[in-house]
Amino acid sequence: MNRNKFGIATEAPAVTEKVPKQYPWLSEEKHCDVCVVGGGMTGAMCALSAAEMGLSVVLITSDAIGYGDTGHITGCARFDVGRTLTELDRLMTVDDALRLYAMGFEALDGLQNLCGTLDGEFKNTGISNGFERRDLLLFTSEPTDLALLEREYIAVSKKFSHCTFITRKTAESAFAFPVAGGILTAEGSAVLNPYALAHLCLMKAESFGAEIFEQTGAVDIQTPHNEDGCVIIQTSTHRTVYADRLVLAAGSEGTRFLSGRVKKRTLYAVIAPLSENHSGWSGKCTLGTFGRHSENGSISSRGCLEVSCVCDSGMINRLFRSTDETVKLTGLTDFIMNVLPKHDDLKIKYEYAYTFISSPDGLPIIGKHPSFKNCIFALPGLYRGSELPIYSHIASKTASQLLADNAYEPHPLFDPMRLF
DSSP states (O other), X not given: OOBOTTSOBOSOHHHXXXXXXXXXXXXXXXXXXXXXXXXXXXXXXXXXXXXXXXXXEEEEOSSSXXXXXXXXXXXXXXXXXXXXXXXXXXXXXXXXXXXXXXXXXXXXXXXXXHHHHHHHHTGGGTXXXXXXXXXXXXXXXXXXXXXXXXXXXXXXXXXXXXXXEEEHHXXXXXXXXXXSEEEEEEEEEEEOXXXXXXXXXXXXXXXXTOEEESSOOEEEEEOOXXXXXXXXXXXXXXXXXXXXXXEEOOHHHHHHHSXXXXXXXXXXXXXXXXXXXXXXXXXXXXXXXXXXSOOBOEEEESSEEEEEEEEOTTXXXXXXXXXXXXXXXXXXXXXXXXXXXXXXXXXXXXXXXXXXXXXXXSOOEEEOOTTSTTEEEEEOOOXXXXXXXXXXXXXXXXXXXXXXXXXXXXXXXXXXXXXX
């Protein structure tokens, strides 16, 4: 494990976990109904969905299972995908944003069912998704943001009746940090272990006959001229996979199709273990910051306090103006200490930065493109991290529907065509 001069781990927690299972690299030619490219949470869910349909599945990944985006997010899932209506206003109508939120709730329910099934089936392995459903508090400590937050509440509460507005007075007895106002959504979030989920999905997929290959990247992908042909995938192990259909669920390989149409963002994360009797806030509740300039992501207590932010050259950020990685991580550490001011013994265990590929608008790329025959895009993308489990579930369900019905039309918000 890499550590900085203070002895803090600078790698994501997943990198330090015990590997549940290792898979071989591809050493021979393969023919299959579906080839899934990508060994993270999204690819694993897609492989499981396809295998459950009775299709022959080959999954390849350029790294170890769960070592990409999946191994670096903090494991929080929010129905609002970490973005307020105010932020989404630049990309879509309020109705579309509320529809996205509804899809987020559906995905949380789906993840809860999936994780419960997998944990039950593989309980003897000692591996657990660690899924816990939580309430979500979207809060601000700035009185100047209250009017905007109240407008947010009015719009969201019309669609979701389980939202409550939290006033400063109500918050004083429940939270150890300043809250000027907030929106509390019952069961609007969850915490889970994405790394474990990816592994358990693939263990289940194997039971349906799926073949998994690590350290096997897709170096060249050739799509056919018509839908009667097959997709040819040349791998880094100098072997070839011939697939009737391809599910592209890996950001690095996806950039081959989307060259010049994606951008790089960097996730900064700080994680500190919590005692079970911590007094920062009552109950099991995920926290999300709200504000015109706030770039803080989700804060959850999956046995620890986790806070993250994502920055790129296009963002204006009150807290993180410097490009210096140390400044960003120090800012997150200070934020943690402010959230739990009474915990003098709170120690930072992990701090790290991770660069990933995302669409320019931060929305997933899910569906088909007429220029790439027999190819299904299932690229969840990242914007702040708390959306990855949500978008992974949506992507896997969409991919399975497209595999079952070629005429199925995914949600237009995620259409790959928007990037061309």
